Amino acid sequence: MKTCLIKMNRKTLLYKTGVEYGDYTINHILGCAHGCKYPCYAMMMAKRFGKVKTYKEWCNPKICKNTFEILEKEIPKLKSKISSVHLSFTTDPFMYGYKDITNMSLKILQLLNKANIKCTVLTKGLLPSKLSKFSKDNEYGITLISLDEEFRKEMEPGSAPYKKRISSLKKLHNSGCKTWVSIEPYPTPNIITQDFNKILNEISFVDKIIFGRLHYNKMVTSYKDYQVYYDELCSMLIDFCKKKNVEYIIKKGTMR
Template sequence: MVRTDVLKKFKKDVLALEESGEKRPILLSFTTDPYQPLDVKEQLTRKAIELLHDHGLKVEILTKGGKRSERDFDLLSKNPELSSYGATLVFTDENMRKEVEPNAASTFERIESLQKAHELGIYTFVSLEPVWDPIQTLEIIDLTHEFVDLYKVGKLNYNKQNKNVDWENFRETVITKLDKCGNSYYIKKSLREF
């Protein structure tokens, strides 16, 4: 079911943010994907990006949608100073990805979308969280570091399996790898605490 009033309410929020002089990017979206299959028809995400850009506000896209998200690259590349595009990447093992992220685009489709965004001059980032398997996380960095501007890394919490991971060593390995590659990164609090 589509909420018909969502853009009207969003526009009120956009106007208030513009009036306040907000400089931080508006994230679409951490708790739900902005490129769900339903949005192919409704294009609410596209309309939201247009509203934000029309009012000089920055937008940060975070998605597992892969190619579905590419339809808005024209908007993001027209306003690169107001836009960034990111993908959540957790697995290189496609069987694990299908089990944990059954409705998401494949990891490699998301990687291709990141590369395309980068080639269009859009600032790119990867959310490497939650880290399920440190080895796969390091593989993702190897596959993407040439076209990703920023990595955000956070561990998987509340999972008994991950009690066997040496998180301090993993954190230091990630930092060393990203420093060597020359990428910017942000280590989330859950991983900094070790």
Template structure:
């Protein structure tokens, strides 16, 4: 796997539900076609030239050294560190990425900094064997469908949905907080699906985040998007209240139809 050197790693995120964040890999083999916002931004800035290049991840080889320098600097300001918004820390079948992610999580936890982690891959079982401060970590998967044909088209190199959910359930059973990002949720002109069935498959989690599909021409073509996302947001809220699950509806997903 190729490597790069960065000048800094930790930064304060502007994402609405986030605190500090880090991205210890440039690119992502998952190659999502929703599209991937991180890829769009990197391409716009000229950092990555093509989709093919984006799908060949490069590890930040000095990530652990940067953390040693930056943790003392930011420690008092950090509530938690999120891995990751611009790549995937447990990229499917990318052992080098997973190994570095585990080392980073351990280093943050040893410094009493908790982590929230989001993947479309599979959480390694060894995460479940960690104890001590790591019990404060929160582990999440992205899940917007249970249909494997849809997954292969829109997030072609991710883990299958079944294994992804199982790895999250394993961590839940080990006593860790778990969550699901249902974002970007596709409009019915991509796929018609049983929304309740998807929710039921993750009813064990502690938190669900629901958000609409952005930056996609086909999604914009769907005429009843406002009504669709309002309806599904209400379903999420009702389901979460009934099952005592925390929830967060992303900005712009549930809006007044009259406006």
């Protein structure tokens, strides 16, 4: 188990997001030990705004030590305006191997649920089984863009192994929780050749799938007919979801 050695203070935590499928969000950690190399958009932004200087610094997460002081003030003030809170868009709430981050995220979820606020969660770590005792309005998700462990080690080096990730999600599904998968950013065949249907079949138990292409990576645009490729995957996804009665969202710019 690892811990965040560096702590920081923040002035605010809950904020409205412009992301397609989000309402409010909370980012109680700066940086992410999963160190994704697609590249990670959150890291690019953190670098641009001078919050971190290097990839190495990004991979050493800093936890917000005044999280609960801030939430005590912000939850009562904002709760009438919030329809849901997403954990998280610019970090990972269940960072693999970080007990202090997991505990803090669980406590945040508890506080938000206590105020009748629904939460959505997305991770490349493991979803704790205790989440099954939380509000059944919550939605728990994992990111899954491949089933190939060698690819994961190269592209998401600090994240949880795929099988463990899927199994933590399935446990929550089996306990009656709403579950979803983000298949984003999905790579083109010049990065990895893989069977899209095989990935879909592994997660056919979920309630919702969000699918999106890979951006900010020259390998994609250098792949001839990448748009045709993404269009085909979208059609496969739509057929699959209709057959299995799974809700789906295709991110903007993925399908023509």
